[in-house]
Amino acid sequence: MTDNDKPRGGKPSPSSGRSGGPSSGRSGGKPDDRAFEGKRREARPDSRSDSRSDDRKGPPRKGPPKGPFKGPRPPRREERRPDESAEEGARRLAKAAEEKYDFLESKMPGLAARRAALDILAIMRRGRSLDEALAQGRSFTVLQGPDRAFARNMVSTCWRRRGSIDAIIGAYLDRPLPGKSIEVMDILRLAATQLVLLDTPAHAAVATATELAGQKQETRGYAKLVNAICRRIAEKGKDQLIALPLRTDTPGWLWRSLERAYGPALVTAIAEAHRTEAPLDLSLKPGADISALTVLDGTISHLPGHVRLSAAHDVTALPGFEAGDWWVQDIAASLPARLLGDVTGQRVLDLCAAPGGKTLQLAAAGARVTALDISGNRLRRLQENLARTGLPAETIKADMLVWEPAEDSGGAFDAILLDAPCTATGTVRRNPDVAWAKSEQDVKDLTALQTLMIDRALGFLKPGGLLVYCVCSLLVQEGEDQVKAALSRHGGLAIDPIAEVALPGLEKAIRKDGTIRTLPSMLATTGGMDGFYAAALRKPA
Numbered sequence: 184m185t186d187n188d189k190p191r192g193g194k195p196s197p198s199s200g201r202s203g204g205p206s207s208g209r210s211g212g213k214p215d216d217r218a219f220e221g222k223r224r225e226a227r228p229d230s231r232s233d234s235r236s237d238d239r240k241g242p243p244r245k246g247p248p249k250g251p252f253k254g255p256r257p258p259r260r261e262e263r264r265p266d267e268s269a270e271e272g273a274r275r276l277a278k279a280a281e282e283k284y285d286f287l288e289s290k291m292p293g294l295a296a297r298r299a300a301l302d303i304l305a306i307m308r309r310g311r312s313l314d315e316a317l318a319q320g321r322s323f324t325v326l327q328g329p330d331r332a333f334a335r336n337m338v339s340t341c342w343r344r345r346g347s348i349d350a351i352i353g354a355y356l357d358r359p360l361p362g363k364s365i366e367v368m369d370i371l372r373l374a375a376t377q378l379v380l381l382d383t384p385a386h387a388a389v390a391t392a393t394e395l396a397g398q399k400q401e402t403r404g405y406a407k408l409v410n411a412i413c414r415r416i417a418e419k420g421k422d423q424l425i426a427l428p429l430r431t432d433t434p435g436w437l438w439r440s441l442e443r444a445y446g447p448a449l450v451t452a453i454a455e456a457h458r459t460e461a462p463l464d465l466s467l468k469p470g471a472d473i474s475a476l477t478v479l480d481g482t483i484s485h486l487p488g489h490v491r492l493s494a495a496h497d498v499t500a501l502p503g504f505e506a507g508d509w510w511v512q513d514i515a516a517s518l519p520a521r522l523l524g525d526v527t528g529q530r531v532l533d534l535c536a537a538p539g540g541k542t543l544q545l546a547a548a549g550a551r552v553t554a555l556d557i558s559g560n561r562l563r564r565l566q567e568n569l570a571r572t573g574l575p576a577e578t579i580k581a582d583m584l585v586w587e588p589a590e591d592s593g594g595a596f597d598a599i600l601l602d603a604p605c606t607a608t609g610t611v612r613r614n615p616d617v618a619w620a621k622s623e624q625d626v627k628d629l630t631a632l633q634t635l636m637i638d639r640a641l642g643f644l645k646p647g648g649l650l651v652y653c654v655c656s657l658l659v660q661e662g663e664d665q666v667k668a669a670l671s672r673h674g675g676l677a678i679d680p681i682a683e684v685a686l687p688g689l690e691k692a693i694r695k696d697g698t699i700r701t702l703p704s705m706l707a708t709t710g711g712m713d714g715f716y717a718a719a720l721r722k723p724a
C-alpha cells in the first residue's frame with residue numbers, strides 16, 4: 184500500500200446504535216464441562232449464532248440472571264480482600280463481573296463478548312493456554328448462550344488464523360505497535376477476525392473495536408487509528424486473505440520441521456486440516472446404552488467403542504453425560520491404550536495420566552489401574568472423570584522421575600502407558616494457540632524430558648511386560664526418533680507391532696515397523712483426527 188493509503192486516524196465511526204454482537208439470551212446455561220481429554224467444550228459457535236446475534240432476531244435481551252451465581256471460581260490471592268472468606272470474595276467478584284457485563288451491554292450490544300475475548304487474549308499473553316484462559320476469564324465465564332459461543336469463536340479463530348490476521352493488519356501499520364500498546368493489537372486482531380473470517384457485519388466489528396480502544400487510558404490514544412484500520416480491513420481484508428499462502432498460519436519453524444518429516448504434499452494437507460475445528464469424538468464405556476446418541480444428526484463410528492459427532496454440541500447436554508456412559512477423547516488419543524491389547528486383570532501403570540482419557544479406557548477394559556500425574560489440578564479432574572463414569576483407579580500425585588512404587592504394592596507392573604508431555608502439535612485443530620505458543624527450544628527441552636521418562640518407566644515394568652509410549656505431537660523428534668533411540672539404549676527392548684486387523688479403517692496409521700502415526704489430514708472426509716505417535720515396546724523377559 185502507498186503511504187496515502189495508510190490511515191492517519193480518520194473520523195471514528197459512530198459508537199452508538201445497533202452495533203451488533205450475539206444476542207445475550209443468558210438462559211439455559213449448562214454447568215461447565217471439565218471433561219476428559221481436558222478440553223472444555225462449548226456448543227460450537229456457527230455462522231448462524233453470529234449472524235442471528237447481529238440481526239438481533241432472537242428474543243429481547245434480558246440481561247444477566249439476578250439469582251445466586253453458581254460455582255464462581257475462587258479469587259486469586261491478589262484479588263482477595265483480607266476481611267472476606269474465599270466464598271465471599273468469589274461472590275463479590277462474580278457480582279462485579281455481572282455488573283460489568285450489564286454496563287458494557289448498555290453501552291453497546293455485543294460489547295461484553297468482545298471485551299471477554301480481549302480479556303482471554305490478555306490472559307494468554309501471561310502464558311496460559313486457550314483452555315486455561317477460557318476457564319479463568321471472569322468476563323468470559325459470566326457470558327452465556329450465543330455471547331459465550333461468539334467470544335470463544337472469535338478467540339479460537341483468531342489463533343487458528345493468527346499468521347493471516349497479523350499479515351492483514353500489518354499492511355496498515357508503518358511499524359509494529361509499541362509493546363505497551365499490545366492491547367491495541369489484540370483489539371485489531373479480534374476486529375479483523377470478525378471482518379474477514381466470521382462474517383460479522385462491518386459496522387458492528389468496527390464500532391465495538393473503536394469503543395473498546397476508547398475505554399482504557401492505555402489504548403484511548405489509538406481509538407482513531409483502530410477505527411481507520413478496521414474500516415480499511417472491512418473494505419479490503421477478504422481480498423488480502425485470499426492472496427495469502429496456506430503456510431501463513433503455521434509458524435515457520437513448525438512448517439519446516441513438518442515438511443522435512445512428511446514432504447510438501449502432506450504438510451499442505453496438515454495445514455488444510457488445521458483450518459477446521461475438530462469434530463467431537465467420544466469413547467464409550469463398554470455396555471453403555473448409547474442408542475440416544477447414535478440417532479443424533481451425522482453420528483458415525485470409526486472403531487468399536489468410538490462415536491463421532493459434529494463439534495456443534497454442548498457435551499454436558501448430550502445423552503449419557505450425567506450417567507458417565509462416555510468421555511470426550513479424540514479417536515487418535517484412544518489408540519495408544521488399544522496397543523496394550525487385552526488388559527483384563529493386569530496391573531497397569533498410567534504415567535502422566537491426567538485428565539484421564541486413557542485411564543478411563545484402561546479401567547473400562549478391566550485393568551487394575553494406577554494413574555499417576557504431577558499436577559494436582561489435573562489429577563482432580565481425572566478423579567472427577569472417574570467419579571462420573573463410575574470406573575475404578577488408584578490415583579497418585581507424584582513426579583514420575585522421582586516416584587518409587589510402595590514396597591507392598593505388588594512389585595513391577597504388567598504393563599505401562601506413558602503419555603509423555605510434548606509440544607501437543609498434534610492437537611492444533613482443537614488448540615489452535617499451541618502452534619504459536621511453542622518454539623524449537625521447547626522441542627529440545629521436551630525431547631530431553633521424554634528420554635528420561637522412557638528410561639524411568641522401563642524400570643517400573645515386569646520383564647516381558649509392555650510399555651506403550653505415546654505423544655500427541657506431529658514432530659518425529661518426539662515420536663519416531665524417541666523410540667529409535669530407546670531401542671538403541673536398551674538392548675533386548677523390541678517393538679511389539681500392532682496388526683492391521685486391530686485398527687480396521689485406520690490401516691494407513693500403522694507404520695511398517697508396527698508403530699502408529701496419525702495425522703490431522705487422515706479421516707479427512709469425516710473431520711480428521713489428532714496427530715499422534717504411539718509404539719508398544721516389549722521388555723525382554
Ligand SMILES: C[S@@+](CC[C@H](N)C(=O)[O-])C[C@H]1O[C@@H](n2cnc3c(N)ncnc32)[C@H](O)[C@@H]1O
Nearest residue numbers: 535536537538539540541556557558582583602
Ligand atoms: C499429554 S498429558 C497426559 C494426558 C493423559 N494421559 C490423558 O489421556 O488424559 C501429559 C501429562 O503429563 C503430566 N506430567 C508432566 N511431567 C510429569 C512428571 N514429571 N511426572 C508425572 N506427570 C507429569 C502433566 O501434568 C500432564 O497431565
